[in-house]
Amino acid sequence: MNAIALNHICKSFGSFAIRDLTLEVPEGTICGLVGENGAGKSTTIRLLMNALRPDGGSAAVLGVDTASPEFQAVKEDVGVVLDEAYFPEVLSAAQVGRVMAKTYRRWDGDQFRQYLDRFELPEKKPFKDYSRGMRMKLAIAVALSHAPRLLVLDEATAGLDPIVRDQVLDIFSDFTRQEDHSILISSHILSDLEKLCDYIAFLHQGKLLFCEEKDALLERYAIFAGTADQAESLDPAAVVGREDRSYGGVRCLVRRDDVPATLMLERPTVEDVILFLAKGVKLG
Amino acid sequence: MKALLLKDFYVLWKQMRYFLLVILVFSALPGGYNMVFAVTYAALLPYSCVAYDERSKWDQLAAMMPYSVRDLVLSRYALGWIGGAGACLVSLVLQTAFSLAFHRAAAPAALLAAFFACVSTLAITLPLIFRFGVERGRLIMFLIIFLVCGSTGALSGIAESASNALPAAVWLVVPVSLVLTAVSVPLSMRWYARRSR
Numbered sequence: 001m002n003a004i005a006l007n008h009i010c011k012s013f014g015s016f017a018i019r020d021l022t023l024e025v026p027e028g029t030i031c032g033l034v035g036e037n038g039a040g041k042s043t044t045i046r047l048l049m050n051a052l053r054p055d056g057g058s059a060a061v062l063g064v065d066t067a068s069p070e071f072q073a074v075k076e077d078v079g080v081v082l083d084e085a086y087f088p089e090v091l092s093a094a095q096v097g098r099v100m101a102k103t104y105r106r107w108d109g110d111q112f113r114q115y116l117d118r119f120e121l122p123e124k125k126p127f128k129d130y131s132r133g134m135r136m137k138l139a140i141a142v143a144l145s146h147a148p149r150l151l152v153l154d155e156a157t158a159g160l161d162p163i164v165r166d167q168v169l170d171i172f173s174d175f176t177r178q179e180d181h182s183i184l185i186s187s188h189i190l191s192d193l194e195k196l197c198d199y200i201a202f203l204h205q206g207k208l209l210f211c212e213e214k215d216a217l218l219e220r221y222a223i224f225a226g227t228a229d230q231a232e233s234l235d236p237a238a239v240v241g242r243e244d245r246s247y248g249g250v251r252c253l254v255r256r257d258d259v260p261a262t263l264m265l266e267r268p269t270v271e272d273v274i275l276f277l278a279k280g281v282k283l284g
Numbered sequence: 285m286k287a288l289l290l291k292d293f294y295v296l297w298k299q300m301r302y303f304l305l306v307i308l309v310f311s312a313l314p315g316g317y318n319m320v321f322a323v324t325y326a327a328l329l330p331y332s333c334v335a336y337d338e339r340s341k342w343d344q345l346a347a348m349m350p351y352s353v354r355d356l357v358l359s360r361y362a363l364g365w366i367g368g369a370g371a372c373l374v375s376l377v378l379q380t381a382f383s384l385a386f387h388r389a390a391a392p393a394a395l396l397a398a399f400f401a402c403v404s405t406l407a408i409t410l411p412l413i414f415r416f417g418v419e420r421g422r423l424i425m426f427l428i429i430f431l432v433c434g435s436t437g438a439l440s441g442i443a444e445s446a447s448n449a450l451p452a453a454v455w456l457v458v459p460v461s462l463v464l465t466a467v468s469v470p471l472s473m474r475w476y477a478r479r480s481r
Contacts, residue, residue: 051347072352080348086341088295095294102287103349152348 001063003027003150003182009047009057018043018206021057025199028179030172031211032193033186034274035203041186042083044203045154048184049080062150076104079143081156085135089128093121093138097145104146115141119164132159140168144175151175153185157192165189169196190271200270204278214270221273222256222265225249234259241276253277288351288359289366291342292333299332303367308378322375323398326367327405330360335418357472360410361465368402397454400461407464415475 004025011018018040025031033041046052048059050066059066064074087096093116101107116123119137121130130138136159143151151172157165169192175181187193193200194214201211210217221240224231231242231250238258243251253268253276296303303325310322337343346356372395379392 046347049348051344072350075348075350078348080345082345082348084341086345088291088336088340088342090298090336091291091294099287099291099294102290103351 001027002060003029003062004031004048004184005060006044006048007058007060009044009059010055011043011047011052012055013043016040016206018047018054021047021203021206021208023201023208023211025182025184027182028176029198030176030183030185030196031199031201032197032214032270033184033201033203034190034193034270035186036278039203040206041203042154043206045080045082045152045184045186048152049075049078076106076146077149079146079148079151081136081139081143081151081153083155083158085127085139087127087135087138089126091127092124093127093141094123096127096138096142100142100146106147108145108147112141112145115144118167133161133164136160137164137168140171144171149180149182151181151183151185153183153187155187156185157187157189165192172196190269190274194270200274202274202277209277217273218268218270220256221253221268222259223268223272224252224254224259224263224265226264241279243276243279285355285359285362288346288355289362292330292359292363295333295336296329303329303371304374308374310375323368323371323395324402324405326371327364327402329367330364330406330410331413331418333363334360334413338418353473353477357414357469357476360414360472361406361469364406364410365403368399372396372399393454397457400454400457403461404457404464407461407468411468411472411475414472415479417479 002024004023006021006023009018009021016038021040021044023031023044033044035041043052047054048061048066050059050071053067061071062074062077064070091099097109097112097116100112101109113123115121116138119134119141121134121138121141127135127138136156140156143153153172157168160168172183172185173196176183183196185193185196197214199211200214200217202209224234226249228244228248228250231239231252234252234254235258238254239252240255241253245251253272254265256265259265293300306322306325310325343356375395376392379395
């Protein structure tokens with residue numbers, strides 16, 4: 001079963017539109033949603049959670065159509081962290097916990113307190129006095145404390161220091177040890193996604209350019225680094241993106257299967273693939 | 285809906301202390317206008333909550349949680365009703381105490397009429413707040429103030445002048461407020477859903 005299935009979703013806001021978005025995240029996997037600012041990542045998440053009504057297409061989460069009345073109950077199984085933690089400013093973490101205990105049927109107060117301890121969040125301090133990192137940690141603690149089967153994370157690690165970010169990524173990774181647990185995470189920190197994700201989905205100007213297994217993606221593409229003359233000798237159809245260096249060298253993202261096997265190539269990072277593709281969108 | 289009311293209670297807690305003080309002061313002052321004002325003032329509580337929620341963008345987070353549109357809308361009405369009823373109760377207790385201490389006449393029927401005036405005010409103004417939001421609803425806030433002052437003045441006049449006319453006023457304001465609420469809640473739900481999507 002797919003944890004998430006978006007089927008030909010369209011949503012227009014005039015100058016910006018999500019166009020024919022089809023995306024599937026299999027159960028038990030982690031999918032990273034990548035894209036430039038304004039590419040439509042947050043809009044996709046709002047459409048997915050039925051917080052926005054699509055102009056066309058359909059969406060299903062954990063096998064339930066998001067437009068159906070049954071989806072209300074499915075939200076119990078989904079932990080969401082948005083790009084900001086939008087809790088009322090005057091509430092403390094302890095009060096947030098008490099409100100959530102009446103919101104979610106499977107709210108685990110002990111687990112919530114454990115996360116507060118682990119993230120070193122003061123229980124009595126008002127939310128407005130938290131730093132951005134503390135706010136995001138509180139949002140993550142809430143999302144994890146009601147026994148969700150799916151986590152939907154929109155820039156959830158933004159604002160966290162590297163040590164806490166690493167800790168949080170470990171928590172997310174542990175979360176998917178249970179085979180029916182899944183995560184959709186959007187982030188600009190591509191190294192985090194490379195570490196965490198099974199699938200990478202690339203959204204560019206409201207259109208999904210690809211969604212595929214991270215390992216397959218990194219196998220398909222390679223980095224060629226050489227001189228301009230060497231780069232010119234490559235089959236143009238094999239070159240996905242090219243970057244001229246100031247010292248005269250050239251770096252290209254190439255399709256591994258379309259260049260001679262004898263050519264010296266480097267394994268790309270997810271960041272390499274995304275940056276080259278974002279600059280010169282050329283997929284085949 | 286309990287979760288949303290609890291959240292609103294926490295949000296308003298600091299303000300509630302001032303609100304209780306206002307009820308205390310206005311109920312202690314002689315004259316029907318003052319204690320009726322305290323009750324109708326309770327109708328403004330949900331607007332404070334909507335303003336706080338808009339500032340923290342709570343609605344965006346709430347849309348991701350298992351709250352129905354019905355819960356999100358009804359909790360605002362319920363907050364106003366609870367605030368109005370609470371103000372009535374406190375005012376009644378104070379009036380009774382003052383009537384015993386200073387031989388001043390209590391006016392429970394005027395309080396009842398004030399409560400239903402508060403319900404009517406909520407029924408008229410909440411759909412507009414759900415439709416336009418607090419920021420764009422400044423004109424609506426003027427309408428609220430006008431309604432509060434108008435109903436308060438009218439009710440105090442009734443309370444002070446004709447004790448016979450008061451039950452009739454209560455009988456009038458009760459069905460009017462119920463009909464208004466029956467129309468208002470579905471309209472608010474429709475406008476809230478449309479605005480948030």
